[in-house]
Every structure is written in C-alpha cells, then in structure tokens.
Amino acid sequence: MEIQVNPAAPDRRKPKPADESNLGFGDLFTDHMFLMNYEKGRGWYDPRIVPYGNLEFDPAAMGLHYGQEIFEGLKAYRGRDGRLYLFRATDNFKRMNRSAARICMPDLDIPLAMEALQRLILLDRDWVPGSPGTSLYIRPTMIATDPFLGVRPSHRYIFYIIIGPVGAYYKEGLNPVKIYVEDKYIRAAVGGIGEAKTAGNYAASILAAEEAHAKGYTQVLWLDAVERKYVEEVGTMNIFFVINDEVITAPLNGSILPGITRDSVIRIPGDWGVKVSERPLAIDEVTAAAEDGSLKEAFGAGTAAVISPVGQLTYKGRDYSVAGGRMGDLSQRLYDEIVGIQYVEKEDPYGWRIPVEE
Numbered sequence: 001m002e003i004q005v006n007p008a009a010p011d012r013r014k015p016k017p018a019d020e021s022n023l024g025f026g027d028l029f030t031d032h033m034f035l036m037n038y039e040k041g042r043g044w045y046d047p048r049i050v051p052y053g054n055l056e057f058d059p060a061a062m063g064l065h066y067g068q069e070i071f072e073g074l075k076a077y078r079g080r081d082g083r084l085y086l087f088r089a090t091d092n093f094k095r096m097n098r099s100a101a102r103i104c105m106p107d108l109d110i111p112l113a114m115e116a117l118q119r120l121i122l123l124d125r126d127w128v129p130g131s132p133g134t135s136l137y138i139r140p141t142m143i144a145t146d147p148f149l150g151v152r153p154s155h156r157y158i159f160y161i162i163i164g165p166v167g168a169y170y171k172e173g174l175n176p177v178k179i180y181v182e183d184k185y186i187r188a189a190v191g192g193i194g195e196a197k198t199a200g201n202y203a204a205s206i207l208a209a210e211e212a213h214a215k216g217y218t219q220v221l222w223l224d225a226v227e228r229k230y231v232e233e234v235g236t237m238n239i240f241f242v243i244n245d246e247v248i249t250a251p252l253n254g255s256i257l258p259g260i261t262r263d264s265v266i267r268i269p270g271d272w273g274v275k276v277s278e279r280p281l282a283i284d285e286v287t288a289a290a291e292d293g294s295l296k297e298a299f300g301a302g303t304a305a306v307i308s309p310v311g312q313l314t315y316k317g318r319d320y321s322v323a324g325g326r327m328g329d330l331s332q333r334l335y336d337e338i339v340g341i342q343y344v345e346k347e348d349p350y351g352w353r354i355p356v357e358e
C-alpha cells in the first residue's frame with residue numbers, strides 16, 4: 001500500500017519551540033500526522049500523512065462509548081551522532097497487535113506501521129529536539145468509529161500516529177519519589193484488560209492517583225485485585241524491587257502491562273550476572289525487607305521516565321524508607337545503560353536501536 005503525503009502549506013506550519021529547556025510532555029505536536037482507515041471486509045486503506053488537525057467522528061462512534069481504543073507510547077531520539085533513532089519500535093507495534101486482539105480490534109501490518117512512522121518523523125525531523133534528555137514522543141492510536149450504540153466489535157476503525165517534542169523527564173537529577181501502596185482501589189484483574197494498553201485501564205486508575213496526590217504521593221503502587229497482597233505496577237510503570245541480590249518484578253499473569261522498558265530491565269542485568277526473577281512478590285515481603293534492611297532498591301520502569309527510583313513507600317499508614325531515600329546503584333546503572341543505548345552513547349549489543357532513514 002502506497003502512503004500518500006499531503007504536506008502542510010508553509011504558512012500553516014507552527015512555530016517550533018525556541019527553548020528546548022522549557023519543553024513539557026504531551027502538550028505539543030508537530031505539523032503532520034499519519035492516518036489510515038479500516039473497514040470490515042476491506043481491511044486497512046488510505047494510509048496518508050496529512051497536516052496535523054482535528055479528527056471527525058460521529059458522536060455515536062463506538063470507541064467513545066464502549067472503550068474500543070488502544071494506544072502505544074514510544075520515542076525517537078537524536079543520537080550523539082546527530083542521526084535519528086527509534087528504540088525497539090517494532091516491539092511497540094507487536095504489543096499493539098496483542099492489545100488489539102484483546103479488545104477485538106484489527107491487526108496492524110507492522111512493516112506498514114513502521115514505514116508510516118519513519119516517514120512521518122522524517123517529514124517533521126526539524127521538530128526532534130537535540131538537547132540532553134529531550135526526545136520526540138510518539139503516540140500511535142486506534143479507535144472504533146462505527147456510528148452505532150450497542151455493544152459489539154465495530155466494523156470501522158481509524159489508526160493514527162501523532163508525534164511531538166518532549167523535554168527531559170529529569171531536569172534536576174533522578175529524585176526518588178514517595179509512593180502510596182493502594183489497598184482500596186485496583187487497576188486491573190486477571191482475566192480483564194490489564195495486559196492491553198487501552199484507555200479503560202487508565203480510567204480505572206485516575207481516582208486512586210488523585211487521592212494519592214492529595215496526600216502528597218507521586219504515584220500509587222497497585223496490588224493484585226483478588227487478595228490486595230501481591231505487587232503489580234506503580235502508576236503507569238512496571239515495578240522492580242531489589243531484595244538482597246535478587247531483582248524482582250511481577251510475572252506477566254494477565255493483569256500486568258508487558259512494558260518494553262520492563263523487558264529491557266530484565267535482559268540487561270542478566271548480562272551483568274545479576275539475578276532477575278519474575279515472580280509473585282507479596283507487599284508483606286517488601287515491607288519486611290524494608291525493615292530488616294534487605295530491601296536495597298525499588299524503581300518504576302517505563303518509556304517516559306526510563307527508571308523512576310522509589311524513595312519511600314507508605315502501606316497501611318506506615319512509612320518505609322527505600323535505599324535511604326536515594327537512588328540505588330543498580331537503578332542508576334540501568335538508567336545509564338538504557339539511556340546510553342538510546343542516545344548512541346553506548347554500544348547496542350541487543351540490536352534495540354532502529355535508525356530512522358529514507
């Protein structure tokens with residue numbers, strides 16, 4: 001399928017941010033977007049790059065009512081060598097197809113999605129910031145558009161990709177955050193949609209996050225939905241604990257989002273001779289380890305922050321300090337390794353970097 005390109009007229013292009021040190025996150029988009037449509041029986045059609053602008057939906061579009069919506073989040077980086085790179089982008093589209101299957105949405109052709117993404121980035125290449133820590137955030141999205149009120153899979157969808165420059169997540173160093181261990185609300189249950197990157201999981205999480213913020217916490221640590229016993233994720237990141245010499249994260253049992261950063265964090269320390277376990281970890285084991293000093297580190301892992309160190313946990317009204325409130329050595333080493341690969345400051349033994357080129 002041929003991707004049609006309809007560039008924005010020069011006088012319709014937006015001014016690029018003058019000061020990269022003031023870039024935020026998710027509030028600024030480039031001059032173009034990629035778009036294509038799907039219809040049952042016909043498949044995907046009309047792949048096109050067009051000026052960034054509003055979408056037109058019928059108010060009865062099914063995705064708006066019944067949550068048939070999935071998305072991805074990834075980044076492009078300006079490398080030390082001046083060239084542009086994606087990080088594990090095909091893994092994002094593979095995950096999007098797994099999310100799609102769970103929500104009864106159509107499969108993407110991954111080579112087509114990759115070509116669309118690369119061409120979009122190249123068209124808006126001047127928007128990719130270059131100062132340390134900045135990047136281009138990429139949001140592929142699929143939504144059901146059948147104008148129909150009734151619960152069934154839609155027969156029509158749109159897939160689009162929007163991109164925009166984002167600032168350094170850590171402007172003043174990696175400050176460990178305070179986390180509230182959530183024992184009232186849950187994010188996802190096994191058998192539900194927790195492992196799909198879909199809007200409903202976020203809708204389920206907002207109230208808990210708001211209540212935690214009001215109490216002075218940055219994020220919540222989610223426990224399992226059945227027993228409120230096992231650690232699952234932190235906010236919108238996967239969570240890792242280092243107890244003695246073991247690095248532990250929750251297994252992919254259906255309620256955990258299979259993070260690509262999570263996967264990187266599991267694979268890298270193996271090469272360093274550090275043991276990483278994917279196993280159920282009870283919050284009581286974490287708090288006991290915090291008390292006897294064997295809890296060495298805890299950190300969240302996700303595309304936006306890469307590694308987000310945890311400095312304090314609060315569970316059932318008790319505060320537990322983690323790593324003396326500082327960033328742990330392994331957290332720092334993992335952060336340096338992943339960021340080093342992304343910005344072409346280090347070798348890429350895993351083949352994770354994908355050059356963006358014609």
Ligand SMILES: *Cc1c(COP(=O)(O)O)cnc(C)c1O
Binds near residue numbers: 233237260261262303
């Ligand atoms: C996207 C996401 C993550 C992190 O995934 P990455 O691929 O590492 O960015 C973790 N948990 C949830 C709930 C997510 O939506």
